[in-house]
Amino acid sequence: MRKRKIILLLLIGWMVPFLAFAQADSKRVTLRLQNATVKVFFDALHEQTGMNFVYNNEQTKELPPITINVKDATVKDVLNQVLGRTSVGYSIDNNTVTLHQGENRRGGVKTVKGKVVDTNGDPLPGVNISIEGTSRGCTTNFNGEYTLSVPEQCRLVVSFIGMETQTVAYNGEPTMDITLAEDSRQIDEVVVTGYFTRKTEGFAGAVTTIKKEDLQKVHTGNIFTTLSALDAGFKITENNLAGSNPNALPDFTIRGRGSFQEGSSAPLFILDGFETTAQKVYDMDVNRIESITILKDASATILYGSRAANGVVVIETVKPKPGQLRVTYDFKPTVAIADLTDYDLMNASEKLEYERLAGLYDPVEGDLQTTYNRQQKYYNKYKNVLEGVDTDWLAQPVTNSFSQTHSLLVEGGAENVIYSIDGYFDKNKGVMKKSGRDRYGLGFTLQYRIKDKIIIRNYASYSNTHSYDSPYGSYSTYASANPYERPWDANGQLVPTLTDGSPNPLYEAALPNRSFSDTEYFADELSADWIIGNGWRVIGQFRIEKGNTSSDYYRSPFSSEFLTASDDPNDPEATIYTPVDLAERGELTLGDGEYLNYSGKLTVNYNKQVDKHMFFFGGGAEINQNESSSHSFTATGFADDRYSDPAFAIQFMEDSRPGSSESTVRSIGMLANFNYIYDDRYFLDLSGRYDGSSQFGADRRWAPFWSVGGGWNVHEEHFWSTNSVLDLFKIRASYGVTGNQEFSAYQAKTMYQYQTGRLYNQLIPATLMGYGNPDLKWQNQYSTNIGFDLGLWKNRLSLTFNYYWKRTEGMLTTITVAPSLGFPSNSFTANLGEISNRGWELNLGASILRDPANDLEWRVNVQASQNRNKLTKINNQLRGLNDQNNQEKEIPGAVYEEGESLSAIKAVPSLGIDPATGQEIYVKKDGTLTYEWDAADKVLCGDTEPDVYGNISTNLYWKGWNLNAIFQYSVGGDVYNSTLSSRVEGVNPATNADRRVLNDRWTTPGQHALYRNIRDYGQTYISTRFVQRDNYLDFTSLSLSYDFPKKWIQPYKISTLRLSFYANDLFHLSTVKQERGLDYPFARSFVFGLNFSI
């Protein structure tokens, strides 16, 4: 934070003209006047000193005629002599003497000197200081110092961009130092790129900045969900399987997918200047975040070169402030409740009826035994139904979970040494029983500085994450369990098997099965900031991080996993379960890993202003090494599930080998940024980066990236200066090329592997693993961004619009080759193919009510985005993959075709269900109708990418009360409704399913039904019937908070106190009726928040 600010100051320092501090005292005058007019007097002074005198006739009317006789007197003496006993005061500012009506009756004019610093004690250059009620003032120099002639008693207004404006009373003291506090509301005046902090005025990039106070308005318990709620451009791919599982990291993209197949589209995360993983961001304490900046276009991300293509999320943490010991504590208890509203399952009698209709109990002609068996089964179940058995399986694995987060910050320190200690503890329990994620961390900051010379800071931290999965397993097990089954016997004990002999999932859940993983790491960041002077500044940073991971997966020997199902020889329709070999019952997989990352960075800044030309130059270099390794093994055969240590295992899992992986990635980057602003109106931004990485092929080790951007601050034009309506109107454009190197460490190398399974004679043979492509390189992304920012009526109305076009070239692609090339699996990786993403983003904010007198503001924000994705070039050698995906019968796979979207859905056109037969009628490519499904008939019939998506938020503030609501919406996207295809049709009648199975399926000839013959429970093939338009509205977040007024709490030595309440995911309205949260249910959460500092 401090570093950022200093860079900012450097920048802005150059923007104001450096003022020559002329010494008015040193000018000597010799005057002899008798009864002269004021004008004559001042003209004479002007002639001798060259100083200017500003006064008006009103002021001087009162003055008597002037008689004076001095020799080699200072101007001040002369003025004091003449004006001393009048009501007119004066002030000298450089070369100008201004007369004014006098507060200085008692003391006249004083010169005050001093220094303006920020809360860290760092000097602030370029700060405006003016005398209240006048237009006179000055600006601080590079060292934050100022000198100003002032009336002996007056008030000074000290203002600076990004800082809270302060008014201080001056009572005649010779020096006065002023400390300015940061104004968080003003923070968006600068852009934090992670390398340099740049003033928004001269920045051409497309960015979104999220401030601490925005984050306080939303608390979902998941930083990514919060980010997505605050900026629709940060798009989370909804994971219908993982639901609200606290251990599932969501997938997210910024401005669409820029790679395909295994290529990653996740943005780069930068925490305090260093690359970090999404996982670490997920696990960090939200209270530590000062700001999050999402960099979107090439001009903003360019300095990250080969890592920049998917966008960059820059996170800055809170830096300690000097002063008295200050303790801030934040407590957030959370209650989460599973949201099962999307499940509509049959009850016991409905389920049995469905089974009957599906023909499970039909008599078999000529086979009395089977007929008898079937009837017996039916009546057994019917008996249960009559007895009132209607087990609510869905409710069994879920619970109302209680989570809590504590966060503590202690800070303090004096002039040279500042310290802070931060700690947090977060116990995040999931709605599935016994699942959750516990995190805790501790950090210590120590900062030392020699004023105006050097600042050294060290941040050491430790953090630990313990994540554990529910022993209940996949939620889908419970959604398909039959409600007429009893999981407990008459004594309330869990039964191991259900009536049909299948394992009871609740019994399974009660076994001491476990699955958890731990991650801990220790990190230390050291930075040194050297202010050289004359606009130069050097910053060096070094970070080292050492981490350990471990995982433990245990399955009890009594688990149903170790049963094999086979047909019952007495009843072919029944299944019997027999246990596997003793030595294979029970399973324990232990894994451990460690990593060591270090990075170093050196940047140099230079600022220069010449008249209206302002230059900024920043250059730097960085170096990174990430090493990681992990090992694992699996043991089987446990006698007693209480003893699960590997010491009790009988053997290693049959045919298994110890797992091991290792990766070392090194990279070097050199970067430069040049910025030129003319008269605050026009600006130009040029950047370049040269990246070297060990991941690139041997022949493509170094990669150049560059960007150019420019803009026009229309509001700074002179023709607007009289118009107070327009606060901001900036038009900007950028173009650049960045890269994406998201691939495995050794992909570009030719690798061999030892074949230990079979020796050649006594020789351990080594065979080629694949062709290492020496030409393998980063994916290049050419991106263009055009946009404008508009602010009207003191930002009561603000509008930001961006249009972008991105073209990703040389995508990493697995290329199938002729088998005669002799590569294992007949393929190698190369750069091939092109993707384009086009889209726009709109952010409209309006203050509908703004009444500062009553401390009231109501603001509404609407964000809308669209992204269109297209494969513009593809190699026909991807055909193998396409064929494979195209053959997919149940869930549409991605089919990569030139000119089509990556998220297109292809399905076989369907005319619905034939009322005569209950079979589905498909339309073939040639237009003929058939009952036969053929993958070759698939047509493009939808796209999961919506026409418009975004969010709507509203915020009402009144006297410390803050009410905030955020809705997310999406219009025009398509979805393949897997509930219909697998839980209404294609469902095995042995399992429970959606109620539509019973109500909407075809049963009798002539019936017009939505879904096919109830007796047909074969696989459902991909058909256009299941492609549905998914328009939805989510009530993502609702929060209410109250900040207690200072005067109430100060008597108790509390400086701030805030109480808050959050409710998340209150509803999900959708045009598609689909089961959500298949493996793990979605949840609604309610959070109470307490935050205070003393």
Place this chain on the structure above:
Amino acid sequence: MKKLLSILSVACLTLFPSCNDWLDVTPQGQIEAEDLYTTTKGCNSVVGGIYYTMSGSALYGQTLSYGLMDVLAQYWDLSTIPDHNYYNATQYDYTDQNVIGTFNNVWSNMYQAITQCNAFIYYSEPYKENIANYDLLLGEVYGLRALAHMELFEIFGPVIHTTADLQKPAIAYRTNYNNVSQGFDTGEVVLQKAADDLNRALELLADDPIRDPEVGRQGDLNNSVLDYQDVLNYRGARMNYFCALGLMARLEMLRQDKTAAYKYATRVMEETEDIISLIDKENIMNNNASSVYNFSTEMLGAFYVNNLYDMTDTYFGMGGGYSSQDKGAINIDNNRYEALGTFIYNRTPDNGADIRYTYWFIGNTEHGNMDFMKVKQATERPGMTEPYAYYPEIPIMRLSEIYYIACETQIGVDNTLALQYLNDVRTTRDLTPLENVSDDETLLEYLVREARKDFIGDGRMFLMYKRLFYPIYTVAGRTVQPNDNIFVLPIPDDEYEFAGIEKTTQN
């Protein structure tokens, strides 16, 4: 300020060149090619990898020896088990997925072996000074590359009726390690390139220890851990000088240059004297304890297949897991055993004396079927004197093939000499020498019959039928007339698609 700038620029200039080295990361958990090749041990492992690939079940470990190739040669009658995996292969139905899949694997595995050869030549070059016995290793690699291409040509190439057919496109002869697809070379080019590779191999293998009668096939038998050199041991189970020389004879036959073939054949006979010779039948007949059932003393070149016995146990239903239901197993039951006698070994004028029939098929009391001793591991017996006798080897070339080549090249030139070569082999098999066979056709027929007896389990017979365009005589007594559609195995569709080669019907 200037000072700072100069410090920075000096730092940049000194650091930059070393950056490239620093960015070159050596993986720990995997073996990087550039690293593996720097040592003798690594190079041996790489060459071992080529042998590993070629001795895998997809190639000589099964398919190209006792597996599908022998099925195509009609050694086994599968008419009683029509759902056997290879039933369609006996009908030469090359649209069958089992046949196509198996031969697609032959194609891609053989080319993987070739690519490993090319990678060895490409990567090892800079380190050749540091690699012990580099000439031997490189010679083996050239020899293996030639062998692999020759085999591919023999299986997938066109039938060479006349030398004009050598102008037809056959297969791609790959000599470079890169990712560029290559069009098909004509048979003439393929064979010329193979000849070049073999000549290169012969040069490099000039000092092959196998040529030393004191060493021979078994190599130096050094079992010291410290200075053990894989390449010097078990020379018979590697691509060696004699094998390369023998392959030249086979190659000249393929390009229909019988004079040259004869020259190479006689050269092999001369040069192998005292080192490799036709078997001593007494060894088989009188001393079961050290009987070399696979006639390994006749092998010019072989591949070592560590799991040969396991695989053959399953394939011929010899092991404990014998099941008559198995769609992959060919059990040598009494019917099959009888058929082998009637249609292969005991055809007039022979009458059951053949030691191959007697000792290669021995009844197993456990399951009542015959054990195929040629490929089955001999039970461990005390007093085993020749340690190499029982190594699980699959021959690449036998000395008997050289005799057959010599015989064939003399047919129509000097039939007496031709018959003599044939009788040389017959005598060692305890058969009476043939007499009064003077016409070319009969001589050739006897030659083919003899080869058929010898080559069972070796996979050579079908390719011999193909080269001669000779009728295939089945163990059911039927005759399958020669036909290009039978003899030319289908090249994988992927090859045409991804190499961008126009698919033409090869006739």
